Amino acid sequence: AQKVTQAQTEISVVEKEDVTLDCVYETRDTTYYLFWYKQPPSGELVFLIRRNSFDEQNEISGRYSWNFQKSTSSFNFTITASQVVDSAVYFCALSEEEGSGTYKYIFGTGTRLKVLA
Amino acid sequence: ETGVTQSPTHLIKTRGQQVTLRCSSQSGHNTVSWYQQALGQGPQFIFQYYREEENGRGNFPPRFSGLQFPNYSSELNVNALELDDSALYLCASSFRGLANYGYTFGSGTRLTVV
Numbered sequence: 001a002q003k004v005t006q007a008q009t010e011i012s013v014v015e016k017e018d019v020t021l022d023c024v025y026e027t028r029d030t031t032y033y034l035f036w037y038k039q040p041p042s043g044e045l046v047f048l049i050r051r052n053s054f055d056e057q058n059e060i061s062g063r064y065s066w067n068f069q070k071s072t073s074s075f076n077f078t079i080t081a082s083q084v085v086d087s088a089v090y091f092c093a094l095s096e097e098e099g100s101g102t103y104k105y106i107f108g109t110g111t112r113l114k115v116l117a
Numbered sequence: 118e119t120g121v122t123q124s125p126t127h128l129i130k131t132r133g134q135q136v137t138l139r140c141s142s143q144s145g146h147n148t149v150s151w152y153q154q155a156l157g158q159g160p161q162f163i164f165q166y167y168r169e170e171e172n173g174r175g176n177f178p179p180r181f182s183g184l185q186f187p188n189y190s191s192e193l194n195v196n197a198l199e200l201d202d203s204a205l206y207l208c209a210s211s212f213r214g215l216a217n218y219g220y221t222f223g224s225g226t227r228l229t230v231v
Contacts, residue, residue, distance in 0.1 A: 004159075035219060037222075042224055043205060043207075043224040043225040043227070044120075044121075044207075044222050044223060044224040044225065045160070045207065045209075045220075045222035046222075047219040047220075047221070050218060050219050091159055091160075093159075098165075098172075098173040102165050102167070102172050102173035103173075104150070104162040104165065104173060104175065105152075105160070105162065105220070106162075107159030107160050107161075108159050109157070109158055109159050110157075110158075110159050
């Protein structure tokens with residue numbers, strides 16, 4: 001069965017520290033897509049990154065970086081020099097095709113990140 | 118371009134009542150999905166609509182139903198509300214065929230059933 005595990009329920013760091021959020025997934029598909037979303041207190045899920053199963057290149061976007069390793073089924077997210085504005089709940093998600101072009105996301109339970117000033 | 122808008126933002130209902138939640142898709146998007154997010158949990162897929170028809174459903178009972186209108190806006194209806202239906206309901210839109218590029222989510226409707 002498809003599954004996404006985010007073992008870290010809550011992480012607290014002091015501003016300017018680096019922090020890594022872990023994501024482990026299970027899928028039977030050979031082609032799949034992984035995502036990270038940020039959920040601030042306002043509630044909406046903000047898209048951060050998408051990665052397909054054939055692209056294992058790590059990616060860096062400003063202070064954000066992602067490490068995708070198929071061998072360990074992990075897609076970890078690192079924030080460098082964290083800031084208070086990074087405080088939010090972060091979700092890792094796996095896209096699963098339901099058929100006929102319908103895709104649903106399977107989300108992990110999220111990691112609440114608190115960045116203290 | 119406008120994003121996904123949902124209404125109302127908060128709602129309190131009594132057990133056994135019925136509720137309708139509304140969603141306006143992002144401009145240019147023709148597919149809408151609904152997710153239920155219980156407190157402290159990740160969102161769970163309810164169903165997806167395309168061309169005004171349901172074409173994918175998660176593990177939710179039939180009392181959860183939906184509609185999609187010609188302008189791609191959507192409604193989520195829940196009948197016979199139960200206490201466990203209390204959650205944040207998120208609407209997400211995309212352009213069919215590009216769903217794996219990421220959905221655009223609304224801010225959600227927080228439903229409390231008492």
